[in-house]
Amino acid sequence: MSEPEGQALAPIDLERESDEAPEELRRLILFQACDEWFGLPIQWVREIQPLEGITRVPNAPAEILGILNLRGRVLTLFDLAGCLGIPPGTRPSTHAIVLDFADSELLVGLVAQQIAQVRGVPVSAVEPPPRDGSLGALEGVFELEGKVVGVLDLSRVFARALPEWGVAMQTRGAE
Known part of the structure; x- marks a missing residue:
């Protein structure tokens, strides 16, 4: 993810001292995937698990890396490279970010x-994407x-792989 040509993003000032009212913060989990940095709103994250024992699924779409057993339940793992249409990373993935879809029986x-880390990011520091x-x-x-750092919109991430989830997540994100 490169900066828009001719534009530099303003760095976040985490140690701002002022008499102003505290700025609204957005809590994001920061992670690296596909050799890029992303932020995911914490309300979408159920847990983080080590990535062990992946079973490949024959004839699965490119977005699906495989499945694994998580305490007796099937966790379907999605690769952001496939979902976003970008090249895969040069280093192996080591963790699964288990997402919280309250209305779904599926683990994704x-x-x-x-x-x-989980970080509070000032709302004003987040600029429109390139x-x-x-x-x-x-x-x-x-x-x-x-x-x-790119802040992910999960409804758009899954819109290509699971169109019905993209619509459901758009509705939930608006709440």
Whole structure:
């Protein structure tokens, strides 16, 4: 994810001292996938699990990396590279971010190369995403410690792989 040409994102000032009212923060889990940094709103995350024992699914779409057993339940793992139409990462994925779809019996996860942290990001620091067609699943971008981080919109991420989930998540995200 490169910065829009000719535009530099303003870095987040986490140590701002002022008499102003505190700015609204958005809690995101920061992670690396496909060699890029992403933020995912924490309300979508159920848990983080080590990525072990993946079973490949024959004839599955490119977006589905495979399945694994999570405490007796089937967890379907999605690869962001396939969902976003971008090249896969150069390092292996080591974690599964298990997503929380309250209205679904299915367990779904995204694979990540690295989990960084949960961070409160000022709403004003998130700027519109670049008009890059391959990253149409971003709701915004921000700079943190010299890295550009894309904030994922899960309804757009899954719209291609699971159109009915994309619509359901759009409705839930508006709540």
